[in-house]
Amino acid sequence: MSSRARHAVLALTGAALASAPLALAPAHAGTAPGTISLHRGGPARSLTFTARRDGEAVIGFSVAAPGVSWAAKGAESAVVSIAVDGRHVTDLVVPSSTPTARSLGLGHVRHGRHRVTLRFARGSAPAARRVTLARPRVTLPAAAQLALRHAPVVVGRTNGPLNDPYQNATTDTPLIAWHETKPAAAPGHQIIEYSVVWSNEDGGTDSPALMARWGRTTDIEWIYRVEVDAQGRRVDGTGVYQAPEHLTLKFTGRYEGDHPVLQTCTQNNNMCDVVSAGAPLRFLPDATATRPAGRAREVVMDREPWTYQIMAQEMVREGKIEKPSDPATRAVGDQRTYLWAEFAKTTGAARGLGSVPGVALGVRLKADPSRLYRSDHDEPTWSIDRDGAVATTVELPEGTKLSDIASVEAIRRPIGLGDNGAPATVTAINRGFLLDSSYLPGPSGITWTGSVTLTQQQPTAVLWRP
Template identity: 35%
Template sequence: MKTKLSLFRLSLLLLTFVYSSTATYIAAPQSIPQLPKPLAAETFHLTEDMEVGLEIEARSPHSAWIRRGAEASALLISVDGKYNQDLLLWAGDEFFNYRVMLGRFPGGKHTISVALNTARSAAGARRAEVISLRPVLLTTSRRATIVDEDQMALAHSPFLYARANTIDRFTDIPLLMYYEILRDAGGVLTVRYTVIFTNEDGGTQTAPLMARWGRATDIEWVYQIRAHGGKIVEETYQGVEHETKVFTGHRTGGRHPLLAVASDNNNFSDLACSAVRFAPLPIRARLEKATRESVMDMYPQTYRVMTEELIREKRISDTPTDANTIADPREYLYIEAVSEQEGAALAFDVKVSGQAKPFASDMGEPRLRIDRSGYFRTAVRLPKNVSSAEVETITARCSVSSKPAGERRCKHLKVVRALMLDKNYVPRPLTLPTQPESSLTAGETKVFKLAQP
């Protein structure tokens, strides 16, 4: 572990040196000496300086994220002849509407060009089809639905340099970015940006991810701003080893911070860069009464791509035998709940009709129980081909955790939702009865009976 950490720090130091030596060069959009032949182009006119996004409907023929050597083709996006970002067509052979942030542009005429980036495409996926480009003008005019706080959030969304050891390996790519907006009693506005990656090559292993988080994607907050009186008073980001650090890096396209994915568990640096960068157009998420994982439910493709990457990396098996292997994610029941843990941890047992024993989220291992408070999600593996109609009960189990505490309780417990993925990875909710909050002491259980259709 120490050797790996030392090697990582050395590589990060080298990246930092390169970045520091060329910071001004990479922060500004660079002209591309000879643009590849465009697959599509679109010209737009701005009456004033404005943030601009882009919707691209495209596909990568005969590719699939699951296919080694034919995972995806890559698009090179340029604006007015200058490099803006790359886009991996991770949805594969099907047409999909990808959304990216281009940045802030001055009033006047601008041209977006999208071309195949052969060098960044998989060897078996060096074709792409683009059927539409639609600039998205992110304005506060009457014609838009964006309010001032959303405008500020969009204007500061980060651009991400790909982790150097993921380039051309089609792993751990950012699928979605979302932001949350919170206000405190003192009037301070906080905007936090979070990225959903396909997976993480380092950090938490796959089986514990499913047990404690209810997914195998990696969800990481990347950047946060705090503003008061219309002025930004603090900018921070999630550094390596989950350290919150003050942002002192460079920007592009207006006020967009440049950050790099800098560790195998997808933490970040403002002093590193790579040859590829991404900028998903962020969506606003309201998670006061929901989990981060619930954002994935709105975009079922995230579950499919998550699964395909796991299969390609041999992390899915009909008979999982280690902590880095799971069953097909469509064979799990996903449970979202809320509770306040005091020196305690929760796990869930699921009773299936015709099965003598229940199936446990923690698989009998205390380390796989959930000891954090708030809204959380877990996943329980069920036998193959079990339907939602066969799920009879969900039992919450409150156990002693390793955290010191006077009383050991799971307070204000409520099961919010339960769902399963259908054959197309679309989340399908199960019907839960109306329920009051429960408070359990360590050793107690609470049974929730599901309503049958």
């Protein structure tokens, strides 16, 4: 039987779609045609589905909130609360009036008929009046059951300077999630790690350093890791989470089935396993996605271009963008002026005492090839010392197009005092793009593969020319 046929068959009916006829999609899913509309102060709407077996369910739709903009104070988002059979499962923050494909976990459901209830929820911005959810669909994806089964529930942040239990509806909102697996020491066992992309971080690394060292102003954090046996059961005592100060602590909190319940409890989106009583927002992201092998974590954003738009809009609304943009300063300028690049590097053995070398990217433009625009802004600690595929950005003059770029080069730079002499080898530029006028990624126009070794004696090398 094909994997498509092994998916659960779900029949959806439209209590929310009153006069719409029932339409069944292929065998892996059922889809209710039409659009569900939720209004401020209006009734909840619902749909039902029939699960042909026990398993973890996912709901997906194209969602928009007219009048909402993550860039505008007082219009940041609309919040949709989602319940299954009367139990609050997850919330969805809708930060845009543009229809966007979103999906969320619904948790474990048993064989039989179930009701999903959606309502316009508290925490929505004053300007938000309506949410539309087009083409709702519920699936039990067979290939992702293990990852969905152990995915964490993330309760919204309620502490900090804002002192607002609904603050994740206006700042540092969770956007997307994914999981990664690797073999455990025990035969047949594996370790699953879950990560979340947040729209920003109100604490932690400052924005200019994020752009230079991580190639983004979103916050990307692993939040939970667990070992499972050959039958997919959690191995007792193996659950750990990323705690404040980026510590890895044993999870001792509450589970809902196999889902650990965590809470965002710091300004840089670290977790606690003790949850505040009465916290109103909770998120069960769809964690079915994985990261392509050999690529930086930021590539999960590339597959969801709307995340760049929300990232940039939060920076604008929170006044974190320099006006006018000036690549000669270290402040973050208009994010549409940056080259967003991902490259791969390795560091060799140290040959003496001193700090490890990092690598930065430099860009020269055809109009003035004598000037070098650097990703690290000539700040030693902003060069990248970690190995593998890494992301960075290079600020360029406003109006620059990819066709204006004359070359991209690699620059070896020790990150602290002294130089331990280790070589750094760059082997690829995986992508290089600009954001368009709407802050969405344009096509990648810069790629390169090869091998260039940077040393104390030869610290720079051209990687790419058009």
